[in-house]
Amino acid sequence: MSTTDTLETAPAALEIHDVHKWYGTHRVLDGVDLTIRPGEVTVVLGPSGSGKSTLLRVINHLEKPEIGYVSINDELVGVKRQGDRLKELSERAILAQRGRIGFVFQNFNLFPHLTVLDNVAAAPVATGKLTKPEARALAKELLERVGLGERVGAYPRQLSGGQQQRVAIARALALRPGVILFDEPTSALDPELVGEVLSVIRDLATSGTTLVIVTHEIGFAREIADRVVFIDHGRIVEQGPPSEVLDRPQHERTRDFLSKVL
């Protein structure tokens, strides 16, 4: 098995079309439109409660949008067209789609009762994509890639936060997703562990994978983002290359936010 064969996937295009999401009367997302090209690295910024995490969770249908839709490579996520309406897909079909969208959580959410190797190898086996030996070989390769080839037999709680998050990234990669979503991947980490996780994400960014990253690391955003999207009150306030949005923000709210976090 060569590295290019197992690790590289065709990066996917993503379209978020007029997505609305509300809880009761509270509007979390209020008409978000976003088109992401294959291989593009998008960083989503915004104050807490602005809807940026919800947006990420709508993309892989962990949250269902009330109005609007998300599509990956022109295939609708979580719904199908029926006449001029959208109809929810079966749970089985949604689960199958999720294999193409990697998700990395703020709190890692590794499976504590499985070894690091089994955490990474579980999904390809459970979804019938690989046999057990194939999945284990792939998992070893991925763990080496994130610098944890020595710890395959450890349990997650025996690792540092930074190591756990790197395992979580390897776990997301094991399904060879066309796009990977990061929900504040370094927010739960001690400051000295942030760097090792960012460097793994940087590697992914340069390898041409489509990434959508919610983060507060502005410096990192400037370095790797092709596009920065600023969200507030469930709407995209402004977007563009980091040199514009971060250095010459057009909107008062963006300026206000950046002055607080920089």
Place this chain on the structure above:
Amino acid sequence: MSEPPGATIAPEAPPVADEPSKPLAAQRVLPLRRPGRWIATAVVLVLVAQFVHGLVTNPFYQWDRWGYWFLRPTILDGLVITLEVTAYSAVLGLLGGILLALARLSKSPVLRAVSWTYVWALRSIPLIVVLLFLYNFSALYKTLSVGVPFGPAFFSFDESKLATDMAIAVIGLSLNEAAYAAEVVRGGILSVDQGQHEAAAALGLPKGYQFRRIVFPQALRSIIPNYVNQLIGLIKSTSLVFYVSLLDLFGTAQSMGSTYPGDIVPLLLVVTVWYLILTSVVSVIQFYVERYYGRGATRSLPPTPLQKLRAGLTDLRARIRREAAV
């Protein structure tokens, strides 16, 4: 009595007696004397000794008769019945409990209501009433019993009178056990972090796999201690099957007791010792099962008793060597 943890370690500090020449900071701190603790220990030891002495020497207990009965075939037959009833009911009760818990946690209001009502009813009705009801029920409708959905145990024991009693006992205990197990299992499932469900869903793991491989193994960590508690209660509840004319351990002792009225106390002691043994075996199994499902929950697993013993002996040897060297 356990040593305070500080007492066994610190081998690096040389056990030098007070040397006035040494600076204050270099000397070991003298531990505080605790006379109260020693006095309390002595009093308790005396009381325990008294109790054991009474147990051994009081003729009331008739230990020779106890020895006569303890391994009698009738008693052992009763023990086998107790074990069978417990085993079947524990397994069926747990399976029923898992189904009830899943129903209770489902999104369907009908399933939730049915599950809640079942648990409410079965926890409210005394087990003995359930058993007697089933007993009379089956006496009235002998053929109906085939359709009751606890199949396997039922079909194989349907032939003889004893087997039917066994089936009644198992069904009654399982129905009761399932109600309690349902709450134990539900609590266990709720104790699993929401992030685990989300991670499993985000990876697109099939629904059944999510439950069997991700959620349930983690739930077991809290289910096991509670269910073992339940199980120990169940072992003792099996003594009620005597009332549906099944001669279990207690039932056998009871009927022997009415044949040999002079041996009632030793017979009760026989039963007591057997129940103690059963409970102990269950506790040992619990330790190892918990240890197995504790993998990954803590940074290192708790040592087994054997490992503890070995570490203790090594410690003791080191201490003796050290003391001898002084």
